[in-house]
Amino acid sequence: MNIHAPVRTLVRCLAAIGVVLSLLYASAAPSDFTTQSKLGLSEVSR
Amino acid sequence: MIVLPLALGMMLVLLTLYTGIDGLKRLAQLQLYQPGLAILACLAQAANVVLQEGRLVSVVLSVCLLSTFCWYNRARAGMKLIVLGLALNAAVMVSNGGVMPVAPDALALVHPGPIKQGMQLPRSKAQVMDDATAHLFWLDDRLVLPGPLAPLAAWSLGDICLLLGVGQLLHSAMTSGRIHERTGT
Numbered sequence: 001m002n003i004h005a006p007v008r009t010l011v012r013c014l015a016a017i018g019v020v021l022s023l024l025y026a027s028a029a030p031s032d033f034t035t036q037s038k039l040g041l042s043e044v045s046r
Numbered sequence: 047m048i049v050l051p052l053a054l055g056m057m058l059v060l061l062t063l064y065t066g067i068d069g070l071k072r073l074a075q076l077q078l079y080q081p082g083l084a085i086l087a088c089l090a091q092a093a094n095v096v097l098q099e100g101r102l103v104s105v106v107l108s109v110c111l112l113s114t115f116c117w118y119n120r121a122r123a124g125m126k127l128i129v130l131g132l133a134l135n136a137a138v139m140v141s142n143g144g145v146m147p148v149a150p151d152a153l154a155l156v157h158p159g160p161i162k163q164g165m166q167l168p169r170s171k172a173q174v175m176d177d178a179t180a181h182l183f184w185l186d187d188r189l190v191l192p193g194p195l196a197p198l199a200a201w202s203l204g205d206i207c208l209l210l211g212v213g214q215l216l217h218s219a220m221t222s223g224r225i226h227e228r229t230g231t
Binding site for chain 2: 030
């Protein structure tokens with residue numbers, strides 16, 4: 001049984017998803033709850 | 047910002063339910079040119095988030111890298127929306143010194159604790175700014191999902207465009223060839 005083809009497909013799929021996720025992380029900037037609830041808010045002097 | 051992989055994961059689950067496993071196989075055939083540019087841009091923004099120094103430089107650098115990436119892939123479905131979202135977010139972040147302003151009212155729906163003007167959200171690009179302080183405030187993080195999903199995150203108009211563009215890109219990639227399969231051409 002040749003497992004190389006499915007593994008290759010999986011790797012390529014994950015690579016495509018990784019690039020798209022990188023694009024989102026680089027361009028999008030939502031303020032999400034995980035940031036605040038886990039690390040708390042800090043005050044910055046302006 | 048775990049909400050971004052959550053949103054991407056949700057899109058992939060929905061599209062996979064629609065297209066089946068063949069959709070994932072077609073996704074594996076998606077060829078994005080110069081993927082390293084997107085990864086470098088992500089690293090530049092990571093530096094922005096972690097170091098919280100040189101934020102404007104990080105934003106400008108990542109915008110240049112992403113613009114080049116989008117140019118190379120301009121023929122891909124969804125790229126126009128992605129470029130629009132990138133431009134909207136870049137405009138508001140550059141005009142506010144490299145940070146993404148978040149409206150206090152919107153953040154109050156996401157975070158139950160005290161909120162003060164000027165608060166920097168750690169491990170984030172965001173800073174609390176009211177409409178009188180933020181430049182291009184209508185483009186900042188002020189949009190929340192309805193009902194019980196509101197605490198997930200505060201979004202900007204640029205974020206919405208980006209997610210729609212990415213959705214269109216994934217849909218196109220995962221359904222390409224499916225029409226031909228149906229018609230037998």
